[in-house]
Amino acid sequence: MAMELESLGTFLKSRRARVTPGDIGLRTYGTSRRVPGLRREELAQLAGVSVGYYTRLEQDQAGAASRQVLDALARILMLDPAESAHLHNLALRRAEPRMVRHQRQRLHPRVLALLESLGRNTPAVVLGRRGDVLAWNRTGHALTAEHVDFEAPQDPARRPSVPRMFFLDSHTRALHENWDELARIHVAYLRFTAGRYPTDRRLAELIGELVMRSDDFARLWATGDVADCTVGTMRMRHPTVGRVSVDYQVWLQPDIPDHRLEIYTANDEPSADALRLLADGQGSDRPGGQGSGGHIPEVVPSAAPR
Known part of the structure; x- marks a missing residue:
């Protein structure tokens, strides 16, 4: 719906x-x-x-x-x-815009190059306009969603959806100690995105699904809050490395606003140690590297539809 x-x-x-x-x-x-x-x-x-x-x-x-x-x-x-x-x-926006089912997003080469440049010591995730995971490095995957198949972003039909995981997945909810704060930000950002892309049928369907399936999402959506989401703090109770406090920040390319490269940096020494443990446990994480076991993201020329 x-x-x-x-x-x-x-x-x-x-x-x-x-x-x-x-x-x-x-x-x-x-x-x-x-x-x-x-x-x-x-x-x-x-x-x-x-x-x-x-x-x-x-x-x-x-x-x-x-x-x-x-x-x-x-x-x-x-x-x-x-x-x-x-x-x-x-x-x-026009009074009654015609909804369009846009093509599923594909990773832009420039964003992939940025992700590759970070190496394994900096957890990072690339998100599309609807919060779908387009790519992640090994440490970003281990930090944010180690219970999800690492290869999932390679298949558009199986791509992890951060909004869905946040409101419909018990593992993700248990991971975040400041879930309430982050949930408000997620909903406010979805409203901001919906205003920017009013004809995106997939986005409207995502919001409708979450309103129907999550009482928490429906309650927060009804507040009408609007916010961009570029920086913040995540306090996590990680199942592998314990408590972790990280700041997230989003890198945007002016000509590719749909692609958000989200990176995570430790707030204290214990959290830095935890990230190093995650990185050491992942081996080579070059997203497109050979022999890494990592997923090779789909890339398209900048002129292709996104």
């Missing part, structure tokens, strides 16, 4: 409800209010647009909104950079 797409109007209403007059220095003179946040009239006045026009924006009947209006709304609603980008993405 494909999840119904979030609209510009829905997003505006949810964010308007979160901002009180006091948050933006607006005096109410003790008058009773029937809405938890700003009134439409107040937001329209502060943004410099008519009430009628803003009402049509919330009803998704106003057509295209200018960048100036969107920037003003983002400022008044106190949106962070990710939320502002999401607002602009929603505004660019």
